[in-house]
Amino acid sequence: MSALGRVVRAGVARRRVQTLVMVLTTMLSVTASIAAGGLIVASTDPFDHAFARQHGAHLAARFDGREASPGQIAATAHAASVTAAAGPFAVASASPRFEAPAGLPAGTGPALDIAGRADAGGPADRLELVTGHWLTGPGQIVLAAGDGDEAGPDALIGTRLSFPGLPGTPRLTVVGEARSVGRTADAWVVPAQIAALTPAGGTPSYEMLYRFAHAGSSAQISRDRAAVAAAVPAGSMSGAQSYLTVRAEVNRQTATFVPFILAFGVLGLVLSVLIIGIVVSGAVTAGTRRIGVLKALGLTPAQVGRAYVAQAVVPAAAGALLGVALGNLVSVPLLHQADTAYGAVSPVVAWWIDLLVPAGMLVLVVASALAPALRAAGLRTVQALAVGRTPRAGRGRTAARVAGRLPVPRAVGLGLAGPFARPARSATTWAAVALGAAGVTFAFGLATSLNRVQDGLNQNTPGQVQVTTLRRPDGGAPPNPPATAGSSATGSAAPGSGTATAGTATGNGHPGQADPAAVGRAIAAQPGTRAYFGTSFDQAHFAGVAGAVQLVAYQGDSSWGTYQMVGGHWFTGPGQAVVGHGFLTAAGARVGDTVTLVGDGRSTRVRIVGEALITGDDGKRVLTDARTLTAAGLRASPDTFSVELADGTDRATYLKTLDAALEPLGAQAGATVGGLSSTVVAIDAMAGSLTLLLIVVTGLGVLTTVVLDTRERVHDLGVLKALGMAPRQTAVMVVTSAGWIGAVAGLVGVPAGMALHARVLPVMAGAAGTRIPRADLAVYHAPQIACLALAGLLVATAGALLPATWAARTRTATALRTE
């Protein structure tokens, strides 16, 4: 082995603590960076990535089985520009009743679009199994993995679905959940099962999935669609869904997450870089005297530089390898959370991140080691040798002098002055802790604000009881209330999937609807009713606003059950409206402006008096008094009643008697379910994991710096102990050094985190089509700020505790021999 090799090997082996610190640091930094990088990559265009992976269908077309034969439909695969096709799959639409497994309430779900499909793979729209297994025969059903699986991914496996609306009430067992990137169906059964799910005399319907050579724009998709339609008898194509629609929906959903994931990711990356920088350059600087010795022995500056870089790289490489393994491990739950949020994320870290991150870290290590090594190598040998005896000439003296005058115990004073002896390292540690504190502050604000927004959204379904006047055509239970808070933030846009908003007929009463007036009288007559009002949900058009707008008309006094307001106030009479942010944007209007509602050849002017927190319908929702419509000669008949119960009324009993009274009228009463938006749940979970990661990285960063510091100052510690400094005083001194950096870092980190919160949340809200009420953003108050500022101190102190105990235990006689 060469002399140089010997020096490197000795340097790595003899200085065990430093080597361990280096391994630990690189490992952590690589772990954090892989987790952060993996998440950022997963959050960029998840739909496009999933679409490529699953060979997603550019177009999902439906055909009327009476107009076109399966053979004719299959032949559309040869239409111009079709590059791949799957199908035809027979489809049926049916409403299942869930036979509850343990604990879950039984209930009827919305109608499912069920496709008969033997194979999960194929040339287009390959399904990704999320949990369970694929169909192995009849009697089984695989559900589309939804974004509302709060109960957990496996909750539905083994559940039995029955279809009471169908002859013979067929029963199916859920065996798996799968994901179609284009959301081509709500569930899948084997083709033979479809017949049993089609009502007697029902129309046979087929689905065909296509991939095209050119499908980048809606115009191209339209041409492709026309080509397919031309290949079957005219009018037999009953509908078609472009992947662009789903893509827009997913991207909107993703856009809600990207701002905060980026914020955390960047924090994590910068933190990693800082900590690597501190530790590596610190380790090399500590070796300055040894460098002097080596030079005295005849090593050239270049050789010294090489030796020290090698000394840093050997442990760093080991740490990087461990970090890659750990990073991928940590990413599993994070990516799973991202997947739940976007519904389209690959479960593993992109391979190139596993290469790029460790490579980048090693480059950083070399750079961080080279600078101080070359500086040390460039010192005249005498100077380098002198460094061990009289270090840091002049540094931190003012601080030491000031701290010496402070009316605090001397150990504390020495600790306070400590950071100034190594200003560069202390500044870096400080920055690391400040970033950590900013991360924690941001995460706290994010979670608090989102929970308030959630409460605000739940307010959109007021009252303890909801009554619906709609009857299902199959005579079954009512559909979902149109605006349950839970689904509004994440509402899926599955084509023809029964969850589409009820009441698409314009303006007027719905077929199969119970008489709203009679329902209202029944509610009023019911003992225990304190207040109630009716709402109707309809599509409406406004002059100058493209597309349909969701119009909610209130009948009765709605002042007790208003939405959470972003600005302005709730309407106080006819002619006034409260709108969502999306509507204001679409109309180019502001609160106080007047807009014109048009319908049935009539029009009426409505003044916008307030903006409410609305995430559903892209915020394109208008709330007004029903009299606004009736005054203009438009009809508004409530399809839902919200009921507030008198104090002390038992809801279960109330529901039972009211339901009995409503039964003959054809209406149904149900308890209001406080929704939990899966978006909020997912953001909370991810913010939690990421914060934990940041705290661990920060804490260990402090630990490693304090270890280095303590080892460098071991001689000074020996002197102090010889002068009679007790172990406890030594520990107090070391902890004070770090804690004080932490405290000051908290003072800067907390406002930085608050600023980040103030910037990022509106962006997230904007992506969700709303603005956030100021009250929901104002989450930081003096006690919280104080606690968060203390967090920096706490993390730094916790990181310093272990090395402080080591310092306290240093054997004085040994320390004094150290040079």
Added chain:
Amino acid sequence: MTPSAPSITTPLIDIREVRKEYDDGPPALVDLSLTVAAGEALAVLGPSGSGKSTLLNLIAGLDRPTGGTVTVDGVRVDRLGETASARYRRERIGMVFQFFNLLDDLTVTDNVLLPAQLVGAGRLQARARAAELLEHLGIARHAQAYPGRLSGGERQRVAVARALMNRPALLLADEPTGALDTASGAEVRELINELNDEGQTILLVTHDLALAGACATRTVELVDGRIARDTPGTRRTRGGSAVAR
């Protein structure tokens, strides 16, 4: 801190049958017994590796003997825990080292103040005491300087001032002139003499026969961890003084 003033007949240091073994090699001290009376200036001589520093460390409570007892000023030093031995040092012992061991980022005054601050002494009193010591040791004009700028002799004076800060019962010095030139060495020798004249009990470890001859009221020579010779010095003790006590 005023230690009980023992009469000249009760020993200030009482070492009995002390043994010290390190992990490897022969024992550094072998069944060594030694008593030192208050007011004595004892020089410990001996070749390199004979166990002089080891003995000093045991007396200072910086290390523990493998066997035997060490009693200083009535305190069983060999039984003290870490915290208690730290308290013992800061209240009863002053130490001076070959390489001064001053803290480089503290001024001369702040270095000297440290022991007083560690016991939590009153601010004004401590400052007055420091100023008095610096004045007495002739380094008052360097009070606000940093140790790095001082000569070796001056630094050692600062170290001595720091050691005397809490009026220790015992001043320990390990090769106090080892890093000094002849002239500075002579200064320190004079200083030690003066202090002993003022009544300060001193135990100094040295190779420097001139130092031992000039300062010691008694000389002990170690060889291989045993006392090879114990001879009275040429100097005689004199009365007490205002500064050291």
